[in-house]
Amino acid sequence: MVRKLLSWLGGLFVLALCASAVFALVVVKDRIRLVVQLDQTAAGPDPAALLRDDVAMLQRDLGELRTALGGNFERLGTALEERAETRHAAAQQEVQQLARAVASLQQGQDGLQAVSARLLAKADAIERDVAGVAATVARSAAAAAADAAAIPSPLAEPPKPAEPQPVAVPPVEAAPAPVPATATPGSQPAAKKGSFLSFSVPTAKFEFDQPHDYVLVPELCRVGFDAKSTLHDFTGVTSKVKGQFHADFDDPSGAWTGEVECEAKTLVTGVDGRDTSMQEHLDTAQHPQIRFAIGKFEPGAVDAAKQMADGTIVGTMTIRGQTRDVRMPVKISVDASRRVVVEGQMPLKISDYGVPVPSQLGGTITMQDEVSVWIALRARITTGATK
Amino acid sequence: MSRRHVWSARFACGALLLLGGCIASNVVARNERMVVATVAELQFAPAPSLPLAGLYESLEITGDAAIALRKVYYLFLADGAYAAAWLTEPDGKPGFQTGNGTWTTSAAGLSLDGAEPVLLEQAEDHLRITAPNGVLVLRRGTVQ
Numbered sequence: 001m002v003r004k005l006l007s008w009l010g011g012l013f014v015l016a017l018c019a020s021a022v023f024a025l026v027v028v029k030d031r032i033r034l035v036v037q038l039d040q041t042a043a044g045p046d047p048a049a050l051l052r053d054d055v056a057m058l059q060r061d062l063g064e065l066r067t068a069l070g071g072n073f074e075r076l077g078t079a080l081e082e083r084a085e086t087r088h089a090a091a092q093q094e095v096q097q098l099a100r101a102v103a104s105l106q107q108g109q110d111g112l113q114a115v116s117a118r119l120l121a122k123a124d125a126i127e128r129d130v131a132g133v134a135a136t137v138a139r140s141a142a143a144a145a146a147d148a149a150a151i152p153s154p155l156a157e158p159p160k161p162a163e164p165q166p167v168a169v170p171p172v173e174a175a176p177a178p179v180p181a182t183a184t185p186g187s188q189p190a191a192k193k194g195s196f197l198s199f200s201v202p203t204a205k206f207e208f209d210q211p212h213d214y215v216l217v218p219e220l221c222r223v224g225f226d227a228k229s230t231l232h233d234f235t236g237v238t239s240k241v242k243g244q245f246h247a248d249f250d251d252p253s254g255a256w257t258g259e260v261e262c263e264a265k266t267l268v269t270g271v272d273g274r275d276t277s278m279q280e281h282l283d284t285a286q287h288p289q290i291r292f293a294i295g296k297f298e299p300g301a302v303d304a305a306k307q308m309a310d311g312t313i314v315g316t317m318t319i320r321g322q323t324r325d326v327r328m329p330v331k332i333s334v335d336a337s338r339r340v341v342v343e344g345q346m347p348l349k350i351s352d353y354g355v356p357v358p359s360q361l362g363g364t365i366t367m368q369d370e371v372s373v374w375i376a377l378r379a380r381i382t383t384g385a386t387k
Numbered sequence: 388m389s390r391r392h393v394w395s396a397r398f399a400c401g402a403l404l405l406l407g408g409c410i411a412s413n414v415v416a417r418n419e420r421m422v423v424a425t426v427a428e429l430q431f432a433p434a435p436s437l438p439l440a441g442l443y444e445s446l447e448i449t450g451d452a453a454i455a456l457r458k459v460y461y462l463f464l465a466d467g468a469y470a471a472a473w474l475t476e477p478d479g480k481p482g483f484q485t486g487n488g489t490w491t492t493s494a495a496g497l498s499l500d501g502a503e504p505v506l507l508e509q510a511e512d513h514l515r516i517t518a519p520n521g522v523l524v525l526r527r528g529t530v531q
Protein backbone atom coordinates (compact mmCIF):
# COMPACT_ATOMS: atom_id res chain seq x y z
CA MET A 1 0.00 0.00 0.00
CA VAL A 2 2.69 2.27 0.92
CA ARG A 3 4.53 1.27 -2.13
CA LYS A 4 1.62 2.19 -4.28
CA LEU A 5 1.22 5.43 -2.53
CA LEU A 6 4.88 6.23 -3.07
CA SER A 7 4.52 5.31 -6.73
CA TRP A 8 1.63 7.65 -7.09
CA LEU A 9 3.48 10.39 -5.27
CA GLY A 10 6.53 9.91 -7.46
CA GLY A 11 4.44 10.03 -10.55
CA LEU A 12 2.75 13.17 -9.36
CA PHE A 13 6.13 14.71 -8.57
CA VAL A 14 7.41 14.04 -12.01
CA LEU A 15 4.31 15.52 -13.50
CA ALA A 16 4.69 18.55 -11.29
CA LEU A 17 8.26 18.99 -12.42
CA CYS A 18 7.27 18.76 -16.05
CA ALA A 19 4.42 21.17 -15.54
CA SER A 20 6.75 23.60 -13.79
CA ALA A 21 9.21 23.36 -16.58
CA VAL A 22 6.59 24.02 -19.17
CA PHE A 23 5.27 26.93 -17.16
CA ALA A 24 8.72 28.42 -16.71
CA LEU A 25 9.44 28.03 -20.38
CA VAL A 26 6.27 29.84 -21.24
CA VAL A 27 7.03 32.66 -18.81
CA VAL A 28 10.64 33.38 -19.84
CA LYS A 29 10.42 32.60 -23.52
CA ASP A 30 10.48 36.28 -24.68
CA ARG A 31 13.49 37.24 -22.53
CA ILE A 32 15.52 34.46 -23.95
CA ARG A 33 14.93 35.78 -27.48
CA LEU A 34 15.88 39.26 -26.42
CA VAL A 35 19.24 38.13 -25.13
CA VAL A 36 19.98 36.29 -28.35
CA GLN A 37 19.14 39.38 -30.46
CA LEU A 38 21.45 41.64 -28.35
CA ASP A 39 24.38 39.27 -28.88
CA GLN A 40 23.89 39.36 -32.64
CA THR A 41 23.96 43.20 -32.69
CA ALA A 42 27.19 43.38 -30.65
CA ALA A 43 28.96 41.08 -33.04
CA GLY A 44 28.44 43.69 -35.85
CA PRO A 45 28.52 43.12 -39.56
CA ASP A 46 30.51 40.46 -41.15
CA PRO A 47 34.27 41.26 -40.93
CA ALA A 48 34.90 39.80 -44.29
CA ALA A 49 32.35 42.11 -45.75
CA LEU A 50 33.91 45.02 -44.00
CA LEU A 51 37.38 44.04 -45.24
CA ARG A 52 36.12 43.77 -48.75
CA ASP A 53 34.53 47.16 -48.39
CA ASP A 54 37.82 48.64 -47.08
CA VAL A 55 39.79 47.12 -49.92
CA ALA A 56 37.36 48.58 -52.37
CA MET A 57 37.69 52.01 -50.78
CA LEU A 58 41.48 51.80 -50.80
CA GLN A 59 41.40 50.89 -54.45
CA ARG A 60 39.27 53.92 -55.17
CA ASP A 61 41.58 56.22 -53.15
CA LEU A 62 44.62 54.77 -54.85
CA GLY A 63 43.09 55.40 -58.19
CA GLU A 64 42.29 58.99 -57.32
CA LEU A 65 45.83 59.53 -55.91
CA ARG A 66 47.36 58.10 -59.04
CA THR A 67 45.30 60.43 -61.12
CA ALA A 68 46.22 63.45 -59.01
CA LEU A 69 49.94 62.61 -58.87
CA GLY A 70 50.08 62.05 -62.52
CA GLY A 71 48.82 65.59 -63.16
CA ASN A 72 51.19 67.14 -60.65
CA PHE A 73 54.16 65.27 -62.06
CA GLU A 74 53.26 66.54 -65.46
CA ARG A 75 53.06 70.12 -64.20
CA LEU A 76 56.37 69.75 -62.28
CA GLY A 77 58.11 68.38 -65.33
CA THR A 78 56.76 71.21 -67.42
CA ALA A 79 57.93 73.82 -64.90
CA LEU A 80 61.42 72.30 -64.75
CA GLU A 81 61.69 72.24 -68.48
CA GLU A 82 60.61 75.88 -68.73
CA ARG A 83 63.14 76.92 -66.09
CA ALA A 84 65.97 75.04 -67.75
CA GLU A 85 65.11 76.70 -71.04
CA THR A 86 65.18 80.13 -69.37
CA ARG A 87 68.57 79.43 -67.84
CA HIS A 88 69.88 78.14 -71.07
CA ALA A 89 68.76 81.30 -72.83
CA ALA A 90 70.38 83.51 -70.17
CA ALA A 91 73.62 81.54 -70.37
CA GLN A 92 73.59 81.89 -74.12
CA GLN A 93 73.16 85.65 -73.78
CA GLU A 94 76.08 85.84 -71.34
CA VAL A 95 78.25 83.81 -73.65
CA GLN A 96 77.33 86.10 -76.51
CA GLN A 97 78.18 89.17 -74.40
CA LEU A 98 81.52 87.66 -73.41
CA ALA A 99 82.23 86.85 -77.02
CA ARG A 100 81.42 90.45 -77.97
CA ALA A 101 83.71 91.73 -75.13
CA VAL A 102 86.54 89.48 -76.28
CA ALA A 103 86.06 90.71 -79.82
CA SER A 104 86.08 94.30 -78.58
CA LEU A 105 89.27 93.70 -76.62
CA GLN A 106 90.89 92.17 -79.65
CA GLN A 107 89.85 95.19 -81.67
CA GLY A 108 91.28 97.45 -78.94
CA GLN A 109 94.52 95.49 -78.96
CA ASP A 110 94.69 95.79 -82.71
CA GLY A 111 94.02 99.52 -82.37
CA LEU A 112 96.74 99.89 -79.75
CA GLN A 113 99.16 98.04 -81.97
CA ALA A 114 98.25 100.33 -84.82
CA VAL A 115 98.67 103.42 -82.62
CA SER A 116 101.97 102.07 -81.34
CA ALA A 117 103.14 101.50 -84.90
CA ARG A 118 102.07 105.03 -85.88
CA LEU A 119 103.87 106.48 -82.85
CA LEU A 120 107.02 104.57 -83.70
CA ALA A 121 106.78 105.82 -87.26
CA LYS A 122 106.35 109.37 -85.99
CA ALA A 123 109.30 108.97 -83.63
CA ASP A 124 111.42 107.81 -86.56
CA ALA A 125 110.23 110.76 -88.60
CA ILE A 126 111.07 113.16 -85.75
CA GLU A 127 114.49 111.62 -85.40
CA ARG A 128 115.04 112.10 -89.11
CA ASP A 129 113.83 115.70 -88.86
CA VAL A 130 116.14 116.42 -85.94
CA ALA A 131 119.08 114.93 -87.80
CA GLY A 132 118.21 117.02 -90.84
CA VAL A 133 117.94 120.18 -88.75
CA ALA A 134 121.28 119.43 -87.10
CA ALA A 135 122.88 118.96 -90.47
CA THR A 136 121.28 122.16 -91.77
CA VAL A 137 122.47 124.11 -88.74
CA ALA A 138 125.97 122.76 -89.16
CA ARG A 139 125.88 123.66 -92.84
CA SER A 140 124.61 127.13 -92.08
CA ALA A 141 127.31 127.62 -89.47
CA ALA A 142 129.94 126.59 -91.96
CA ALA A 143 128.50 128.93 -94.57
CA ALA A 144 128.34 131.78 -92.05
CA ALA A 145 131.93 131.19 -91.11
CA ALA A 146 132.88 131.25 -94.75
CA ASP A 147 130.91 134.48 -95.26
CA ALA A 148 132.53 136.04 -92.22
CA ALA A 149 135.91 135.18 -93.62
CA ALA A 150 135.02 136.68 -97.00
CA ILE A 151 133.40 139.95 -95.79
CA PRO A 152 135.69 142.46 -94.00
CA SER A 153 134.62 143.37 -90.48
CA PRO A 154 133.47 146.95 -89.84
CA LEU A 155 135.39 146.93 -86.58
CA ALA A 156 138.79 148.54 -86.30
CA GLU A 157 140.50 145.24 -85.75
CA PRO A 158 141.76 143.89 -89.03
CA PRO A 159 140.27 140.66 -90.09
CA LYS A 160 142.25 137.56 -89.50
CA PRO A 161 142.85 135.35 -92.42
CA ALA A 162 140.24 132.70 -92.63
CA GLU A 163 141.46 129.42 -91.39
CA PRO A 164 140.72 126.44 -93.46
CA GLN A 165 137.50 124.93 -92.20
CA PRO A 166 137.71 121.28 -91.47
CA VAL A 167 135.13 119.36 -93.31
CA ALA A 168 133.29 118.27 -90.21
CA VAL A 169 129.81 118.58 -91.58
CA PRO A 170 128.56 115.37 -92.97
CA PRO A 171 126.81 115.61 -96.26
CA VAL A 172 123.07 115.80 -96.03
CA GLU A 173 121.57 112.56 -97.02
CA ALA A 174 118.11 111.70 -98.03
CA ALA A 175 117.90 109.31 -95.15
CA PRO A 176 119.75 110.98 -92.27
CA ALA A 177 121.63 109.01 -89.73
CA PRO A 178 119.83 108.38 -86.44
CA VAL A 179 120.36 110.95 -83.74
CA PRO A 180 122.28 109.66 -80.73
CA ALA A 181 120.27 109.28 -77.55
CA THR A 182 122.19 111.89 -75.56
CA ALA A 183 120.21 114.78 -74.13
CA THR A 184 120.65 118.27 -75.43
CA PRO A 185 123.05 120.40 -73.38
CA GLY A 186 121.46 122.12 -70.43
CA SER A 187 118.49 119.83 -70.25
CA GLN A 188 117.90 117.63 -67.24
CA PRO A 189 116.97 114.01 -67.64
CA ALA A 190 113.35 113.44 -66.74
CA ALA A 191 112.79 111.72 -63.43
CA LYS A 192 112.13 108.08 -64.05
CA LYS A 193 109.19 106.41 -62.41
CA GLY A 194 109.73 103.35 -60.31
CA SER A 195 107.60 101.47 -57.87
CA PHE A 196 107.70 100.86 -54.17
CA LEU A 197 105.14 98.30 -53.11
CA SER A 198 102.11 99.56 -54.98
CA PHE A 199 103.36 103.10 -55.40
CA SER A 200 104.69 104.75 -58.49
CA VAL A 201 107.38 107.10 -57.32
CA PRO A 202 110.31 108.86 -58.93
CA THR A 203 113.33 106.63 -58.69
CA ALA A 204 116.12 108.56 -57.12
CA LYS A 205 119.45 107.20 -56.03
CA PHE A 206 121.32 108.93 -53.28
CA GLU A 207 124.76 109.73 -54.59
CA PHE A 208 126.92 110.97 -51.79
CA ASP A 209 129.60 112.41 -54.02
CA GLN A 210 127.21 114.39 -56.18
CA PRO A 211 125.89 117.90 -55.53
CA HIS A 212 122.36 118.06 -54.19
CA ASP A 213 119.90 120.49 -52.68
CA TYR A 214 118.93 119.60 -49.13
CA VAL A 215 116.17 120.76 -46.84
CA LEU A 216 116.24 120.30 -43.08
CA VAL A 217 113.70 117.98 -41.47
CA PRO A 218 112.64 120.12 -38.49
CA GLU A 219 111.22 117.21 -36.53
CA LEU A 220 114.62 115.54 -36.60
CA CYS A 221 116.83 118.58 -35.94
CA ARG A 222 118.24 120.07 -32.79
CA VAL A 223 120.61 122.93 -32.14
CA GLY A 224 121.84 124.10 -28.80
CA PHE A 225 124.69 125.23 -26.63
CA ASP A 226 126.50 123.93 -23.60
CA ALA A 227 127.36 126.54 -20.98
CA LYS A 228 129.30 126.54 -17.74
CA SER A 229 128.47 128.61 -14.72
CA THR A 230 129.79 128.95 -11.21
CA LEU A 231 127.37 126.46 -9.75
CA HIS A 232 126.64 123.99 -12.51
CA ASP A 233 126.71 123.40 -16.25
CA PHE A 234 123.65 123.37 -18.44
CA THR A 235 122.45 122.96 -22.02
CA GLY A 236 120.11 125.18 -23.96
CA VAL A 237 118.38 123.42 -26.82
CA THR A 238 115.65 123.95 -29.40
CA SER A 239 114.02 121.90 -32.15
CA LYS A 240 112.50 124.88 -33.90
CA VAL A 241 115.02 124.73 -36.68
CA LYS A 242 114.61 125.25 -40.38
CA GLY A 243 116.84 125.78 -43.36
CA GLN A 244 118.21 124.42 -46.57
CA PHE A 245 121.55 124.18 -48.27
CA HIS A 246 123.24 123.14 -51.46
CA ALA A 247 126.21 120.89 -50.90
CA ASP A 248 128.68 118.63 -52.59
CA PHE A 249 130.56 116.68 -49.97
CA ASP A 250 133.21 115.59 -52.41
CA ASP A 251 133.86 118.97 -54.00
CA PRO A 252 137.31 120.28 -53.03
CA SER A 253 136.22 123.83 -53.75
CA GLY A 254 133.52 123.46 -51.10
CA ALA A 255 131.06 125.67 -52.91
CA TRP A 256 128.26 125.30 -50.42
CA THR A 257 125.43 127.72 -49.91
CA GLY A 258 122.55 127.74 -47.50
CA GLU A 259 121.24 128.84 -44.17
CA VAL A 260 120.11 127.34 -40.89
CA GLU A 261 118.08 129.33 -38.43
CA CYS A 262 116.34 128.68 -35.15
CA GLU A 263 113.81 130.49 -32.97
CA ALA A 264 115.81 132.10 -30.17
CA LYS A 265 112.86 132.27 -27.81
CA THR A 266 112.34 128.51 -28.04
CA LEU A 267 115.72 127.75 -26.47
CA VAL A 268 115.12 126.02 -23.17
CA THR A 269 117.53 125.05 -20.40
CA GLY A 270 115.21 123.17 -18.09
CA VAL A 271 114.84 126.00 -15.58
CA ASP A 272 112.06 128.47 -16.27
CA GLY A 273 113.71 131.42 -14.55
CA ARG A 274 116.93 130.87 -16.40
CA ASP A 275 115.04 130.64 -19.70
CA THR A 276 113.40 133.97 -19.05
CA SER A 277 116.74 135.53 -18.20
CA MET A 278 118.30 134.01 -21.32
CA GLN A 279 115.58 135.45 -23.55
CA GLU A 280 116.21 138.86 -22.03
CA HIS A 281 119.92 138.56 -22.63
CA LEU A 282 119.39 137.44 -26.22
CA ASP A 283 116.76 140.15 -26.70
CA THR A 284 114.49 137.70 -28.48
CA ALA A 285 111.75 140.30 -28.76
CA GLN A 286 113.91 142.34 -31.13
CA HIS A 287 115.99 139.53 -32.58
CA PRO A 288 113.84 136.41 -32.69
CA GLN A 289 116.13 134.44 -35.00
CA ILE A 290 119.58 133.00 -34.57
CA ARG A 291 120.96 132.50 -38.04
CA PHE A 292 123.88 130.51 -39.41
CA ALA A 293 124.73 131.30 -43.03
CA ILE A 294 126.87 128.75 -44.83
CA GLY A 295 129.62 130.25 -46.95
CA LYS A 296 131.72 127.28 -47.95
CA PHE A 297 132.85 123.87 -46.88
CA GLU A 298 136.43 122.87 -46.33
CA PRO A 299 136.38 119.11 -46.84
CA GLY A 300 138.57 116.86 -44.74
CA ALA A 301 138.35 113.11 -45.06
CA VAL A 302 135.66 112.02 -47.49
CA ASP A 303 134.65 108.37 -47.91
CA ALA A 304 132.05 108.25 -50.64
CA ALA A 305 131.71 104.47 -50.37
CA LYS A 306 130.81 104.65 -46.69
CA GLN A 307 128.92 107.90 -47.28
CA MET A 308 130.84 109.70 -44.58
CA ALA A 309 132.80 112.91 -44.54
CA ASP A 310 134.16 115.49 -42.19
CA GLY A 311 135.34 119.00 -42.65
CA THR A 312 134.69 122.53 -41.59
CA ILE A 313 131.77 124.71 -42.50
CA VAL A 314 132.78 128.31 -42.86
CA GLY A 315 130.09 130.91 -42.55
CA THR A 316 128.60 133.61 -40.43
CA MET A 317 126.60 133.44 -37.23
CA THR A 318 124.05 136.09 -36.37
CA ILE A 319 122.97 136.39 -32.75
CA ARG A 320 121.11 139.34 -31.31
CA GLY A 321 121.55 141.17 -34.58
CA GLN A 322 125.33 140.83 -34.55
CA THR A 323 127.01 138.85 -37.33
CA ARG A 324 130.42 137.25 -36.93
CA ASP A 325 132.51 134.85 -39.00
CA VAL A 326 132.59 131.32 -37.64
CA ARG A 327 134.13 127.96 -38.47
CA MET A 328 132.35 124.83 -37.33
CA PRO A 329 133.96 121.39 -37.66
CA VAL A 330 131.28 118.91 -38.73
CA LYS A 331 130.85 115.21 -39.33
CA ILE A 332 128.56 114.15 -42.14
CA SER A 333 126.90 110.79 -42.64
CA VAL A 334 123.77 109.31 -44.19
CA ASP A 335 121.06 107.49 -42.26
CA ALA A 336 118.88 104.57 -43.37
CA SER A 337 116.26 106.91 -44.77
CA ARG A 338 118.83 108.47 -47.07
CA ARG A 339 118.88 111.63 -45.00
CA VAL A 340 122.10 113.53 -44.49
CA VAL A 341 123.14 113.77 -40.85
CA VAL A 342 125.25 116.81 -39.96
CA GLU A 343 126.76 117.03 -36.49
CA GLY A 344 129.07 119.80 -35.44
CA GLN A 345 130.29 121.86 -32.54
CA MET A 346 132.29 125.05 -32.07
CA PRO A 347 133.22 127.41 -29.27
CA LEU A 348 131.59 130.82 -29.27
CA LYS A 349 131.93 133.86 -27.02
CA ILE A 350 128.55 135.38 -26.38
CA SER A 351 130.12 138.72 -25.61
CA ASP A 352 131.26 138.91 -29.26
CA TYR A 353 127.61 139.19 -30.21
CA GLY A 354 126.74 141.83 -27.69
CA VAL A 355 125.07 139.37 -25.35
CA PRO A 356 125.66 140.34 -21.72
CA VAL A 357 127.27 137.55 -19.77
CA PRO A 358 124.69 136.51 -17.17
CA SER A 359 125.66 137.23 -13.61
CA GLN A 360 123.68 136.90 -10.41
CA LEU A 361 124.06 138.11 -6.86
CA GLY A 362 126.59 140.76 -7.61
CA GLY A 363 128.85 138.50 -9.58
CA THR A 364 128.83 135.66 -7.09
CA ILE A 365 127.21 133.38 -9.66
CA THR A 366 128.44 133.94 -13.22
CA MET A 367 128.21 132.11 -16.51
CA GLN A 368 131.32 131.67 -18.59
CA ASP A 369 131.54 133.89 -21.63
CA GLU A 370 132.46 131.01 -23.90
CA VAL A 371 129.81 128.45 -24.72
CA SER A 372 129.91 125.44 -27.00
CA VAL A 373 127.39 125.79 -29.82
CA TRP A 374 126.37 122.52 -31.46
CA ILE A 375 124.12 121.30 -34.24
CA ALA A 376 122.52 117.91 -34.82
CA LEU A 377 120.70 118.16 -38.12
CA ARG A 378 119.01 115.81 -40.53
CA ALA A 379 118.31 116.96 -44.06
CA ARG A 380 116.77 115.24 -47.03
CA ILE A 381 117.38 115.71 -50.69
CA THR A 382 114.90 117.99 -52.35
CA THR A 383 113.29 115.58 -54.80
CA GLY A 384 113.57 116.79 -58.33
CA ALA A 385 116.24 119.27 -57.45
CA THR A 386 118.74 120.07 -60.11
CA LYS A 387 122.29 119.18 -59.61
CA MET B 388 133.83 144.60 9.01
CA SER B 389 132.54 143.39 12.24
CA ARG B 390 132.75 139.80 13.29
CA ARG B 391 128.99 139.50 12.90
CA HIS B 392 129.13 140.61 9.25
CA VAL B 393 131.88 138.13 8.49
CA TRP B 394 129.78 135.30 9.82
CA SER B 395 126.76 136.48 7.84
CA ALA B 396 128.79 136.54 4.63
CA ARG B 397 130.12 133.05 5.31
CA PHE B 398 126.60 131.83 5.97
CA ALA B 399 125.34 133.37 2.71
CA CYS B 400 128.12 131.77 0.69
CA GLY B 401 127.45 128.40 2.27
CA ALA B 402 123.74 128.71 1.56
CA LEU B 403 124.44 129.60 -2.06
CA LEU B 404 126.72 126.61 -2.49
CA LEU B 405 124.10 124.35 -0.97
CA LEU B 406 121.46 125.89 -3.20
CA GLY B 407 123.66 125.39 -6.23
CA GLY B 408 124.20 121.81 -5.29
CA CYS B 409 120.46 121.28 -5.31
CA ILE B 410 120.33 122.27 -8.98
CA ALA B 411 122.07 119.47 -10.83
CA SER B 412 123.90 120.00 -14.08
CA ASN B 413 121.74 119.18 -17.08
CA VAL B 414 124.17 119.09 -19.95
CA VAL B 415 122.97 116.94 -22.83
CA ALA B 416 125.54 114.28 -23.64
CA ARG B 417 127.16 114.60 -27.01
CA ASN B 418 125.81 111.29 -28.27
CA GLU B 419 122.28 112.22 -27.20
CA ARG B 420 121.97 115.41 -29.15
CA MET B 421 120.49 113.77 -32.21
CA VAL B 422 116.76 113.10 -32.32
CA VAL B 423 116.25 109.34 -32.19
CA ALA B 424 113.26 107.60 -33.72
CA THR B 425 111.43 105.22 -31.40
CA VAL B 426 110.73 102.72 -34.17
CA ALA B 427 114.08 101.09 -33.54
CA GLU B 428 112.81 99.83 -30.18
CA LEU B 429 110.08 97.68 -31.74
CA GLN B 430 110.69 93.95 -32.01
CA PHE B 431 109.31 92.66 -35.28
CA ALA B 432 108.55 89.04 -36.10
CA PRO B 433 107.33 87.44 -39.35
CA ALA B 434 103.55 87.43 -39.60
CA PRO B 435 102.37 85.55 -42.70
CA SER B 436 98.87 84.93 -41.35
CA LEU B 437 98.30 88.28 -39.74
CA PRO B 438 94.72 89.62 -39.87
CA LEU B 439 95.78 92.61 -41.89
CA ALA B 440 92.47 94.45 -42.19
CA GLY B 441 92.70 98.00 -40.90
CA LEU B 442 94.16 101.43 -41.52
CA TYR B 443 97.90 102.00 -41.30
CA GLU B 444 100.11 105.07 -41.48
CA SER B 445 103.82 105.08 -42.04
CA LEU B 446 106.14 105.89 -39.17
CA GLU B 447 109.40 105.34 -40.97
CA ILE B 448 110.46 104.86 -44.56
CA THR B 449 114.00 103.74 -45.20
CA GLY B 450 115.93 102.85 -48.30
CA ASP B 451 115.87 104.53 -51.67
CA ALA B 452 112.09 104.83 -51.50
CA ALA B 453 112.55 107.34 -48.68
CA ILE B 454 114.06 109.81 -51.10
CA ALA B 455 110.72 110.31 -52.81
CA LEU B 456 108.14 109.20 -50.26
CA ARG B 457 107.25 111.35 -47.28
CA LYS B 458 104.20 109.55 -45.88
CA VAL B 459 102.17 106.47 -46.74
CA TYR B 460 98.68 105.36 -45.77
CA TYR B 461 97.21 101.91 -46.39
CA LEU B 462 93.64 100.81 -45.79
CA PHE B 463 93.46 97.02 -46.01
CA LEU B 464 89.93 95.63 -46.21
CA ALA B 465 88.95 92.17 -45.03
CA ASP B 466 87.66 91.21 -48.47
CA GLY B 467 91.15 91.47 -49.96
CA ALA B 468 90.94 94.98 -51.36
CA TYR B 469 93.10 97.90 -50.36
CA ALA B 470 93.29 101.63 -50.85
CA ALA B 471 96.47 103.63 -50.45
CA ALA B 472 97.69 107.20 -50.43
CA TRP B 473 101.26 108.38 -50.56
CA LEU B 474 102.74 111.81 -50.11
CA THR B 475 105.53 112.91 -52.37
CA GLU B 476 107.26 116.22 -52.74
CA PRO B 477 108.32 116.58 -56.35
CA ASP B 478 110.13 119.87 -56.84
CA GLY B 479 109.36 120.83 -53.27
CA LYS B 480 105.60 120.85 -53.82
CA PRO B 481 103.93 118.23 -51.64
CA GLY B 482 101.02 116.29 -53.05
CA PHE B 483 99.09 113.11 -52.37
CA GLN B 484 98.62 110.35 -54.89
CA THR B 485 96.15 107.53 -54.41
CA GLY B 486 95.70 103.99 -55.61
CA ASN B 487 93.88 100.78 -54.88
CA GLY B 488 94.04 97.11 -55.65
CA THR B 489 94.04 93.72 -54.01
CA TRP B 490 96.20 92.15 -51.33
CA THR B 491 96.93 88.62 -50.22
CA THR B 492 99.19 87.14 -47.60
CA SER B 493 101.02 83.86 -47.72
CA ALA B 494 103.98 82.20 -46.13
CA ALA B 495 106.15 84.26 -48.46
CA GLY B 496 104.71 87.51 -47.15
CA LEU B 497 102.43 90.20 -48.48
CA SER B 498 101.50 90.42 -52.14
CA LEU B 499 99.91 93.52 -53.59
CA ASP B 500 98.08 93.31 -56.90
CA GLY B 501 99.52 89.87 -57.55
CA ALA B 502 103.11 91.10 -57.48
CA GLU B 503 106.01 89.23 -55.93
CA PRO B 504 105.45 88.81 -52.19
CA VAL B 505 107.44 91.03 -49.86
CA LEU B 506 108.45 90.27 -46.30
CA LEU B 507 105.73 91.17 -43.81
CA GLU B 508 106.54 91.43 -40.11
CA GLN B 509 104.59 92.66 -37.15
CA ALA B 510 105.17 94.14 -33.74
CA GLU B 511 102.54 95.47 -31.37
CA ASP B 512 100.10 97.40 -33.60
CA HIS B 513 102.88 97.87 -36.12
CA LEU B 514 103.81 96.34 -39.45
CA ARG B 515 107.11 96.28 -41.23
CA ILE B 516 107.14 95.65 -44.96
CA THR B 517 110.49 95.03 -46.55
CA ALA B 518 110.61 95.60 -50.29
CA PRO B 519 113.67 95.49 -52.54
CA ASN B 520 114.00 99.27 -52.64
CA GLY B 521 112.89 100.23 -49.16
CA VAL B 522 111.47 99.32 -45.79
CA LEU B 523 108.17 100.67 -44.57
CA VAL B 524 107.17 100.70 -40.89
CA LEU B 525 103.45 101.25 -40.41
CA ARG B 526 101.37 101.89 -37.32
CA ARG B 527 97.77 100.76 -37.06
CA GLY B 528 95.29 103.61 -36.91
CA THR B 529 91.57 104.09 -36.88
CA VAL B 530 89.09 105.15 -39.51
CA GLN B 531 87.03 108.03 -38.17
